Amino acid sequence: MLLGQFGDWGAYKADPNGKQVCFALSKPTKSVTNPPGRSRDPAYAFVSTRPAEKVKNEVSIIVGYPQKSGYDATATIDGSTKYAMYTQDAGAWVKNAAEESQMVKALRKGGELVVESESSRGTKSIDTYSLKGIAEALDKVAAECK
Secondary structure, three states, X not given: OEEEEEOOEEEEEEOHHHOOEEEEEEOOOEEEEEOOOOOOOOOEEEEEEXXXXXXXXXXXXXXXXXXXXXXXXXXXXXXXXXXXXXXXXXXXXXXXXXXXXXXXXXXXXXXEEXXXXXXXXXXXXXXXXXXXXXXXXXXXXXXXXX
C-alpha cells in the first residue's frame, strides 16, 4: 500500500504473513551498462523497516541481474561518501552493519546515490538515484511502522 510519494521516493506499507513491513523505495533516474544494451530486470533502492524482526532502516539495492560471486558493489553518496555492499543473487546490502545508520543519515542529507555493480556475466552497471524526497519518505515510514 502506498503511504505517500515524496519527490522521487515512495513510502509503502505491507503486511506479509501478518508481519508489518514498511519501506521507502525509488527507481534509478539513470542506468548505464557496459557493454551497453545488456538486458536486465528493473533496479530499485529500498530502505526497509520490519518491527517484528527488530530491523530499522535496512538499506538494500535490487540490481536487476545475478551479480558476480564474491564481488562487492559500491554505493556512493554525492560523489564522496562510499559504502561497500555485499551481493547475493540480484541484491546488495551494506557490508558493514555498523555503517548502516551513518549511511541512512548521509542519504537523508544527500542529493544523489550512485550504485556500481557487476553481473555474473561481467556486465558492469552504474545506477544513479535522486535522493529528493527520501527524508520525507523515511519519516512517513517511521510514523507508520513503529
